[in-house]
Amino acid sequence: MRAQDQSTPARSPKPTTNSLRLGVLLSLAGGYLDAFTFVGHHGVFANSQTGNMVVLGVSVAGGQWLTAMRHVPPLVAFVLGVVTAEAMQLPAIARAVRRPMRVALVVEVVVLAIVGALPAGFNDTVIVLTVAFVAAVQSTTFRTLRQWSFNSVITTGNLRTATSAAFRAVARRDAGAAEQAAAFGVICLGFLGGAAVGALLTTWWGNPAAWPAAAVLAVGVGVFFLDELRG
Numbered sequence: 001m002r003a004q005d006q007s008t009p010a011r012s013p014k015p016t017t018n019s020l021r022l023g024v025l026l027s028l029a030g031g032y033l034d035a036f037t038f039v040g041h042h043g044v045f046a047n048s049q050t051g052n053m054v055v056l057g058v059s060v061a062g063g064q065w066l067t068a069m070r071h072v073p074p075l076v077a078f079v080l081g082v083v084t085a086e087a088m089q090l091p092a093i094a095r096a097v098r099r100p101m102r103v104a105l106v107v108e109v110v111v112l113a114i115v116g117a118l119p120a121g122f123n124d125t126v127i128v129l130t131v132a133f134v135a136a137v138q139s140t141t142f143r144t145l146r147q148w149s150f151n152s153v154i155t156t157g158n159l160r161t162a163t164s165a166a167f168r169a170v171a172r173r174d175a176g177a178a179e180q181a182a183a184f185g186v187i188c189l190g191f192l193g194g195a196a197v198g199a200l201l202t203t204w205w206g207n208p209a210a211w212p213a214a215a216v217l218a219v220g221v222g223v224f225f226l227d228e229l230r231g
Contacts, residue, residue, distance in 0.1 A: 016227040017101055020183055023145045024190040025220045026138060026152035031194030032213045033112075033131055034153070037074075040202040040209065041124040044070055046131040047139070047153035049078050073125050074132040081136025088141075104141045105221045108134040109214045116210035127207070145187065148180060155191045158184050 016022060030047055037046040045051040052071040059068035087093055088100045097103050111134050115127055139153040151157050162184035169178035194216075201209040 016224050017142065018144045018146050019223070020146065020186065022142070022220055022223050023150065023152065023183075023187055025216055025223070026142055027155075027158075027187045027190040028194035029213045029216045029220075030135065030138070030153035031155070031191035031196075032198035032216070033135055033194075033210075035195040035198030036202050036209055036213065037128050037131055039199045040206060041128050042070055044074055044124075044128050046074060046128060047135045049075055050154070050156070070125070073129050077129040077132035078136040081133040082140045084133075085137045085140035099224075101141055102221060102224050104137050105217055105224075108138055109217045109221065112210045112214035112217070116208045116214065118207045120206050122207065131210075145183060148183075150184065150187060152187075155188055158187050158191070162188055 034045050034047045037044055043055075052074055056068050056071040056075075059065070059071070085104065088097055088104070094100065111130055115130060118127065135153045139151055142152050143149060148161070150161070162181050165177040165181035165184065168174045169181050194213075198209065198213070201212060
């Protein structure tokens with residue numbers, strides 16, 4: 001049975017990395033950034049590569065080659081982001097990058113701050129590529145919520161987990177499943193809220209709408225330092 005389906009495994013020794021508060025911040029940013037690229041950059045998803053795959057396939061089938069090609073770069077960027085995040089875990093690189101999770105968040109904050117400063121006429125493909133890359137790094141680096149597997153930039157699996165856990169909580173009166181359902185429910189709502197706010201702000205502001213996402217992730221960086229100070 002996969003970790004995501006288990007309701008009562010052992011607790012993780014990394015409270016900040018796996019905490020619900022950090023998970024909510026990451027999911028807020030994940031939903032926000034998908035809305036940012038979808039609304040502001042020709043209906044292309046930065047995070048949801050399922051959506052990009054579907055649109056790519058439909059466009060190819062319909063002979064809409066220009067539309068199809070718009071959805072190829074984010075797929076490539078996402079793959080490169082995953083590879084980069086995995087490479088950061090290699091012993092040789094891990095020795096140089098002592099806190100890879102914090103580094104990943106800081107890099108994402110800086111990149112989004114730069115994206116927000118780009119002019120309205122800046123190349124859409126470059127922006128989507130950049131956001132897709134950092135989103136992939138985030139999703140690969142942060143993969144655990146408390147003691148369960150989760151995804152901070154794609155909500156399908158989280159929704160399935162929340163629903164499955166809620167069923168077990170009711171049908172079997174499983175307290176661990178109830179805790180899991182509540183946690184993943186909050187994560188899904190955070191993603192939804194981020195998408196809604198991201199859509200509104202992108203419509204109003206354009207590229208500067210990337211800054212609130214950077215601010216949310218900066219709070220995530222702050223959570224690490226606050227927990228460290230508290231010991």
